[in-house]
Amino acid sequence: METTQGANEGAQPGDDSRTSHRTRVGVVRETNADERRVALVPKIIPSLVKQGVQVVVEAGAGVGALIPDEAYEAAGATIGDPWQAEVVVKVAPPNDAEIAKLSRDQTLIGFLAPRNADNKIGALQDAGVRAFAVEAIPRISRAQVMDALSSQANVAGYKAVLLAASESTRFFPMLTTAAGTVKPATVLVLGVGVAGLQALATAKRLGARTTGYDVRPEVADQVRSVGAQWLDLGIDAAGEGGYARELTDDEKAQQQQALEDAIKGFDVVVTTALVPGRPAPRLVTAAAVEGMKPGSVIVDLAGETGGNCELTEPGKTVVRHDVTICSPLNLPATMPEHASELYSKNISALLELMLKDGRLEPDFGDQVIADSCVAGAPSRPADSEEQG
Numbered sequence: 124m125e126t127t128q129g130a131n132e133g134a135q136p137g138d139d140s141r142t143s144h145r146t147r148v149g150v151v152r153e154t155n156a157d158e159r160r161v162a163l164v165p166k167i168i169p170s171l172v173k174q175g176v177q178v179v180v181e182a183g184a185g186v187g188a189l190i191p192d193e194a195y196e197a198a199g200a201t202i203g204d205p206w207q208a209e210v211v212v213k214v215a216p217p218n219d220a221e222i223a224k225l226s227r228d229q230t231l232i233g234f235l236a237p238r239n240a241d242n243k244i245g246a247l248q249d250a251g252v253r254a255f256a257v258e259a260i261p262r263i264s265r266a267q268v269m270d271a272l273s274s275q276a277n278v279a280g281y282k283a284v285l286l287a288a289s290e291s292t293r294f295f296p297m298l299t300t301a302a303g304t305v306k307p308a309t310v311l312v313l314g315v316g317v318a319g320l321q322a323l324a325t326a327k328r329l330g331a332r333t334t335g336y337d338v339r340p341e342v343a344d345q346v347r348s349v350g351a352q353w354l355d356l357g358i359d360a361a362g363e364g365g366y367a368r369e370l371t372d373d374e375k376a377q378q379q380q381a382l383e384d385a386i387k388g389f390d391v392v393v394t395t396a397l398v399p400g401r402p403a404p405r406l407v408t409a410a411a412v413e414g415m416k417p418g419s420v421i422v423d424l425a426g427e428t429g430g431n432c433e434l435t436e437p438g439k440t441v442v443r444h445d446v447t448i449c450s451p452l453n454l455p456a457t458m459p460e461h462a463s464e465l466y467s468k469n470i471s472a473l474l475e476l477m478l479k480d481g482r483l484e485p486d487f488g489d490q491v492i493a494d495s496c497v498a499g500a501p502s503r504p505a506d507s508e509e510q511g
Contacts, residue, residue: 175481
């Protein structure tokens with residue numbers, strides 16, 4: 124038995140041994156300075172190992188999330204070079220140096236920003252890498268457990284309200300004291316997706332009076348379900364895939380004036396409105412900021428695509444017209460422990476969909492796999508017929 128075990132441990136990819144049938148998943152250490160998350164956490168390793176997967180973790184991969192290498196080893200992973208694994212999982216999109224470490228026929232899974240103009244999809248395609256972007260996972264019921272956009276948006280929405288409360292010059296809850304009664308803060312959330320709903324719920328828990336607005340009127344019931352009021356401006360811009368469509372010029376003018384009037388009455392405004400592949404819509408004008416009460420706060424979660432506020436400076440906190448405007452970038456990375464735990468579940472669920480008896484065999488007839496593959500997808504029969 125000892126001789127057989129030793130032979131398997133020394134087997135190389137391609138050897139005719141049991142080890143060659145086990146997919147290796149590599150967990151890399153993120154290189155972006157502000158990225159503290161990690162793609163897989165130790166608690167998820169045992170379930171992958173039970174499926175016959177070998178997990179190789181780069182030394183220090185979990186340090187940003189306060190996870191030591193020893194925790195990975197105790198969970199059944201090994202510390203080594205993840206870039207040689209058949210599957211490489213990470214959080215942030217790869218840079219040129221990281222792409223250079225990948226080889227033809229490897230599989231990469233992570234945030235890949237496929238809709239951004241500066242994405243690296245072409246470079247991955249040229250390198251012969253099969254890449255799956257978690258942003259491209261379809262928002263269908265059975266794929267909810269793989270929806271990394273939603274899991275990380277929950278973190279961002281929660282932290283945005285805490286940031287607003289910290290920057291505010293006023294209490295969030297109503298307080299009744301011997302010195303008098305303090306009215307609760309009023310919070311408006313613009314863009315009621317996952318981040319927006321979490322922001323509304325968190326602000327409500329802190330005691331604020333909350334109101335939500337979105338150009339998709341069908342989310343009004345969701346806003347009310349977290350105890351918030353619905354701000355109805357009479358605009359319907361429901362789009363595909365759960366996102367809002369881009370407004371027409373007339374709709375933009377109507378929305379801008381109505382919002383400008385409404386915003387001035389709130390102590391805190393949190394903006395989360397995004398249109399995939401396009402600059403963030405401008406919802407908060409300079410005039411609206413000027414009309415807000417001194418000491419008010421705006422937290423703009425759309426800074427990475429230009430911001431929803433006209434006076435936003437992405438990545439900075441500035442004061443304009445006595446209003447504090449915060450535009451944090453990569454807010455989920457500021458809560459790396461739980462953000463990594465949630466993201467890890469998303470990644471493991473996607474891996475489980477691709478694995479068959481411990482081997483990576485993605486079924487491109489599956490909508491989740493087909494839609495999320497942004498590089499290296501096999502040609503479809505229809506494509507061949509058209510070319511012929």
